[in-house]
Amino acid sequence: MKFYDLIYTSFHGLRTHKLRSVLTTLGIIIGVATVITMVAIIEGVNAFVYRAFGGVGSDVIYVQKWKWAFFVGSRDREWWRKMAKREDLTIEDARAIENLKSISKVAPTYPVFSVGEVRYKNKTLNVNDVAGITGDYFFVSGRTVEEGRSFVDADNDFKRKVCIIGPFVAENLFDKENPMGKEIIIGRHRFTVVGITDKKGELLGNNLDNVIFIPLKTALLYFKPPVRGWRGVFQSLQIAAKVEKGFTVEQAKQDIRKLLRKRRNLFFNQEDDFALNTQEMLLSMYKNLTMGIFFAMVGIASLALIVGGIGIMNIMLVSVSERTKEIGIRMAVGAKRRDILMQFLSEAVFLTGVGGVLGLFLGAGLAKIVDILTPLPSHIPVWSILIAIGFSMIVGLFFGIYPATKASKLDPIEALRYE
Numbered sequence: 001m002k003f004y005d006l007i008y009t010s011f012h013g014l015r016t017h018k019l020r021s022v023l024t025t026l027g028i029i030i031g032v033a034t035v036i037t038m039v040a041i042i043e044g045v046n047a048f049v050y051r052a053f054g055g056v057g058s059d060v061i062y063v064q065k066w067k068w069a070f071f072v073g074s075r076d077r078e079w080w081r082k083m084a085k086r087e088d089l090t091i092e093d094a095r096a097i098e099n100l101k102s103i104s105k106v107a108p109t110y111p112v113f114s115v116g117e118v119r120y121k122n123k124t125l126n127v128n129d130v131a132g133i134t135g136d137y138f139f140v141s142g143r144t145v146e147e148g149r150s151f152v153d154a155d156n157d158f159k160r161k162v163c164i165i166g167p168f169v170a171e172n173l174f175d176k177e178n179p180m181g182k183e184i185i186i187g188r189h190r191f192t193v194v195g196i197t198d199k200k201g202e203l204l205g206n207n208l209d210n211v212i213f214i215p216l217k218t219a220l221l222y223f224k225p226p227v228r229g230w231r232g233v234f235q236s237l238q239i240a241a242k243v244e245k246g247f248t249v250e251q252a253k254q255d256i257r258k259l260l261r262k263r264r265n266l267f268f269n270q271e272d273d274f275a276l277n278t279q280e281m282l283l284s285m286y287k288n289l290t291m292g293i294f295f296a297m298v299g300i301a302s303l304a305l306i307v308g309g310i311g312i313m314n315i316m317l318v319s320v321s322e323r324t325k326e327i328g329i330r331m332a333v334g335a336k337r338r339d340i341l342m343q344f345l346s347e348a349v350f351l352t353g354v355g356g357v358l359g360l361f362l363g364a365g366l367a368k369i370v371d372i373l374t375p376l377p378s379h380i381p382v383w384s385i386l387i388a389i390g391f392s393m394i395v396g397l398f399f400g401i402y403p404a405t406k407a408s409k410l411d412p413i414e415a416l417r418y419e
Contacts, residue, residue, distance in 0.1 A: 027308025036363025132219020348400025
């Protein structure tokens, strides 16, 4: 049989039993829809997260008391107790790191967690992040001041009460009023707004524009870290170091590590009492987190496809029984066993292929609904479409072999006598 004839007979069989065909391919439809929906959501989130992590800087090393990681259960408390015993980083450490040949610029940062609500006149706002920084922070982090000015050395030297706010703070605290030069109350202290940062959007529900920056030495003077608890660990000086051009991140990490170990008088058999974090570590943690979701998706989709494949094999066996006399007639007029085999095999592949296409449209629709109703973005890559359709047809080929082989081995004379 010619290829055109195979497609035509397959389509004719599908059209003759519409409802049965749809019910038969339901497992295939669900499996493909699951794959497309999950891949679309994961790819959409991946693209967004990679863009957001890009702001961290691939050539920036973050020197902190703790290593970036996920913590769960009872280990959390033991972890921060261990971190609390570590010596805090200092501004002198930042200056020493900046003198390294492999480092072009450093930005010491002091996060503040004890602020609570920020007030302007009769309006209040809960701010996600308040941090003490120097003017070099914007060069190292890649963030910019869109309106107003950045911090100058005098702001830190004289511990001025000035601040730079994020776009979300500007919109929600001042409405249509121009924030520049206005005073806001941070904690118990009044600060004058001198700048507004660029817009960064959200990262997995965390508003990156709901931030306030104040001069580093001002933050150290007016916002003391808690003596006890996990905040005492995280509210400590951190140093962001930008790698000099011509040096790799690993070279710079080794230089910083050697310097800090020497400054802290650590022996060769003592572990580091500081951590060097990079963008690559964030991406690695994120990939590990999404890997489990991906494998769960593959498991669910595979189960649905297997169930769908069994349904295909079952309905093809029924079809062979129903069309036994037709097979006998075809053989009687010259059809070879190979022709019969290819006919039923193509019907199975065509059936699962149609199920794959229906699953593709269903999955794309579900992904779009998730995109509209939730903060999760979606994106369907071309490779996922090809894999979903291709794999569904492979299922049809695999589960259609036995019914097709059985049909091709029928005795023509017995088939013609079949009623």
